Amino acid sequence: MAMGRAHVSTDRPVAGRFRPVEITHRETNRVRWYADDLRTGRPFLVTRIGLPPDAGDAVRRAPSRVLRTAGIVSRLCPERTATVVETAVEGGFLWIVTAWIDGTPLDDVLAGEGAFDPVRAARTGLDLLDVLDAAHAGGLTHGELSPGEVFLRPGGPLVVAGYGLTGTTPAPRLTAPSYAAPEQARGEPAGPAADLWALGAILYALCEGRAPFRDRGRFEATLRGVDRLPLRAPVRAGPLTPVVQGLLCKEARERPTGAAVREALARVVREDTGVAPTAGPDTRPRGGHSPALLCAGREVSRRAVVLGAVPAAAGVAALVLAATRGLSGTATGTSSGPPPASASGPTGSGPPDSGRDEPEPGGRGAAPAPTGPPGSAGLPPGYRTLHAPEGFSVALPAGWQRLDTSGVSGLAYRVTFGADDDPRRLAVTYSERVGTDAVAVWRDDVEPLLRRSGGYRRIGGIRATTYRGREAADMEWFTAADGTRVRTFGRGFLLGGGRGFSLRWTTPADGWAEPGSREALRTFLRTFRP
Known part of the structure; x- marks a missing residue:
């Protein structure tokens, strides 16, 4: 099945409104961008999917089908599936715009961390099964499930994207063919059993570090390989081996039911911890539970699951201790600071995700940094990428330069960037003496020193997150510098082995929400590379 290859310039906004800025993810026949909404400035995700040349009339129906199906599944399983806000067919591609998801696709997590242990894989599988059960109870099949469509989030349950694609064209599978079920490979319609196959393939990949085919x-x-080749037996799945092999039976009718899979995964978690995870409601028709409850049934255990998975999961390279004990004393005032960016403030909280019109104080104004090398492409006008000799790079506004560098015995340093005629500052801090808990670094090492400075007040809580696949944390606060009240956003992330970076963005408090400041913070987070 050949897919469309027409060239589409991403200089032209999708649907006349959403401007792709930087590629965050690639998968077979699927490319995803971080994108700006030209009307509101809010961050979104834009996904491009190639369409088969023989799709015919189905192409015209695809956008409305995706919108309709995504809306239904969002009601069936609130906050667990991507919110689709716009779809379009342009240049031979299907374009899907979703609200920003503050998380990392599973395949990026695997690429950054390696294989999961069986217990962590089982917990992730249980979360994913919650979504599948809710959708199946409502008569909806995903049909395009793969690790690229499953996002791990630092502060909440995983999110599944890609609903509504299956059936939009005559093609048995539009993306990620190595996760297609054998019946799809044979051109047969996808049903719930195909989603269970994909769940098995994802569990296999989590344990083995590679797809089963x-x-x-x-x-x-x-697709021929998926249909005809024997399964390579898993060697690292441990207690998950029987359920993985059962889900990957070539014949759909021989695969275990969702209820049996749930019990098998829960047993693996239970035997490891001695505590049974809260089971989701029985999803069989006689159960009588509303589909939405299927996603809420394991909320107690889910927080531990996600927080345990996030440090390894995904993309957060920004919050770790902006300072060690040696440097944190210099981190107040102009060397710290920030407007919003996946932080929470007194009038808004949480990472940029979905459903809010304007960025609020505390964090819906800037997007976490997508992956990909920094460079001039996609940068705001006037910005340039600086490669610091200390070993990091970041894009800076025109006229900005290094203003100050300080260090502690070769084990830590802070570099402060800015311009003489600009009161705003960006401080990049590195240390080789940070702990293993990003939140604790802000709370125990940095905040006690900040409290000694004039006018210190933290905004909201210290928020665990991830950045560029690593454990991270965000903190936001007010201080006074030279008689001026300033606001700082700090994001720190852990590199392992006691090493960590932090970024601190500081601006006068009365100017932190200005569009230029929001754009600067988004750009710093998006382009910083250790």
């Missing part, structure tokens, strides 16, 4: 570079060849 490799992508052969051509859709047809990959």
Whole structure:
């Protein structure tokens, strides 16, 4: 099945409104961008999917089908599936715009951390099964499930994207053919059993570090392999081996039911911890539970699952201790500071995600940094990428330069950037003496020193997150510098082995919400690379 290859310039906004800025994810026949909404400045995700040339009339129906299906599944499983806000067919591609998801796709997590242990894989599988059960109870099949469509989030349950694609064209599978079920590979319609196959393939990949069937570079060849080749037996799945092999039975009718899979995964978690995870409601028709409750049934255990998975999960390279004990004393005032960016403030909280019109204080104004190398492409006018000799790079506004550098015995340093005629500052701090808990670094090492400075007041709580696949934390606060009240946003992230970076963005308090300041913070977070 050949997919469309027409060239589409991302200089042209999708649907006339959403401007792709930087690629955050690539998967077979699927590319995802971080995008700006030209009307509101809010961050979104834009996904491009190639369409088969023989799709015919189905192409015209695809956008409305995706919108409709995504809306239904969002009601069935609130806050657990991507919110689709716009769809379009342009240049031979299907474009899907979703609200920003503050999380990292599973395949990016695997690429950054390696395979999961069986217990962590089982917990992730239980979370994913919650979503599948709710959708199946409502008569909806995903049909395109793969690790690229499952986002791990630092502060909440995982989120599933991609609903509504299956059936939009005659093609058995539009993306990620190595996760297609054998019946899809044979051109048969996808049902709930195909989603359970994909769950098994994802569990296999989490444990083994690779898909059960490799992508052969051509859709047809990959699908033939899925259908005809025997499964390579998992070697690292441990107690998950029986359920993974059962889910990956070639014949759909031989695969275990969702209820049996749930019990098997829960047993693996229970035997490891000695505590049974809160089971989701029985999803069989006789159960009588509303579909939405299926996603809420394991909220107690889910927080521990997600927080345990996030440090390894995904993309957060920004919050770690902005300071060690040696440097944190210099971190007040102009060397710290910030407007919003996936932080929470007195009138808004949480990472940029969905459903709010304007960025609020505390964090819906800037997006976490997507992955990809920094450079001039996609930068705001006048910005340039600086490569510091200390070993990091970041894009800075025109006229900005290094203003100050300080260090402690070769184990830590802080570099402060700005311009003489600009009161705003960006401080980049590195240390080799930070702990293993990003939140604790802000709370125990940095905040006690900040309290000694004039006018210190923290805004909201210290928020655990992830940045560029690493454990991170965000903190936001007010202080006084030279008689001026300033606001600072700090994001720190852990590198392991006692090492960590932090970014601190400081601006006069009365100017932190200005569009230029919001854009600057978004750009720093998006382009910083250790």
